[in-house]
Amino acid sequence: MPRDTVTGVTDEVAEARAAAEARALNERFAGATAQEVLRHALTDPAMGRIATVSSFGAESVVLLHMISQIDRAAPVLFIDTQMLFEETLQYQTDVAEQLGLTGIEVVRAPAPELAKADPDDTLHKRSTDACCDLRKTVPLANALLAYDGWVTGRKRFQAEARAALDYFESEGPRVKVNPLAGWSATDLKAYMDEHDLPRHPLVAKGYPSIGCWPCTTPVKEGEDPRAGRWRGEEKEECGIHFIDGKVVRGPLPVSEPASDPVAEAAPERKSA
Template sequence: MPLESPLPPLAERVAALNARFAHHSAHDILRAALNDPFVGRLAMVSSFGAESVALLHILSTIDRTVPVIFLDTEMLFHETLTYQQQVAQHLRLRDIRIIRPARGDIFRQDSDGLLHQSNPDACCTLRKTVPMANAIEQFDGWITGRKRFHGGARQSLPLFEVEGPRIKVNPLAHWARTDVSDYITNNRLPRHPLVAKGFGSVGCAPCTTRVTSVENPRAGRWRGQEKTECGIHFPNGQAVQT
């Protein structure tokens, strides 16, 4: 149903949402966001990685028809591709949208598939940032599974935030590492097969390593480099190429 009066500025809407849901559960936050005309039409973005199944399960209990965008960078582990199909079927998600980098862009910028070795920021821009930016253009906002315990730039992550002309919803921002593990266990959800092999966070195969039990889950991403983000959520230092 259309609103009878113009929407307030995006920053005001986000501030009001953060104040309203500061002490609510992830389920309540997600349900409200999906049904709030002040938020608009949302899609969930999921890597189908080590922790993704928790938020995907919450979504499945609310609305299985919400679009779920899965970015296949064409550098992912085979296990991730298989797991994506398994989880989507298990949760009966009805609108999985698999996106990939444009063929022409790959041919021009990374025809040998080795760009990640010489310029990982440029590789992420090519294979992640640009395809994702194109995929979310049709939506008013998007839902992510990011959490504060991941550290780095995520430590102060709000439940709702402004990104350009859109609202980004982070229902699990306040969850602890044990909350994720307990939720997956208690709901008997399938785990990413690489978790049992020591991967705390699963990204592209060339840039992801195992972590120890005392490391941050994302310590295995771009190990040995200053880089900690791919650029989808935070700038990676590489300008978007067109």
């Protein structure tokens, strides 16, 4: 039975505690505002060390602005898959500067791991699940080892798998917080307008949901906002979140290494 060598608490006990805490918090904060939920997550000592995970995507600025009103030094993990749009990288810099966020931590997969599993940057063509796993899921999991819980910007309206999303949920031994769970697209736009927040430049080009450039396409009028993510595949999540208790990703496929991989070469950044 796995055991935390520092506290002596087994994984099973830690997971049960997190689940019980999430249930209690949902009861306590039923009917609360997003700001109230977020403030509790970031300031209550009982929550432990909390990080916010942000893609700096189409809607991310709402949650980031709320954080800036509570604690500008709060940890914000930004996962750079090294396959993001140039616009996203610039937007991340601009938003962090404008909001005065000083706790940004850029998370990347180590170069040796990329060189071994994806030496020619084509893994996404063979398996999008494996690519997400390598560049996003595993690096984030490693970064979160330093934290007791994390905040996300997920909303119920975004996907069928998120329709029953609560403010608080447990994921292994951690509590995950979703302050914007009940917000609609209209709510998000109204908040951005009210606070005159900068929009991601790709939104105006038809990208209402933005991920990595190889797996994100513009969305046509009338399509689901996430229709441009992994188009043509039965895939709604990158894998950093659990659905029905299971992580949504696949194993890395076995592939032959390239004949002359350049381990430190970063993939070409794309602009839309």
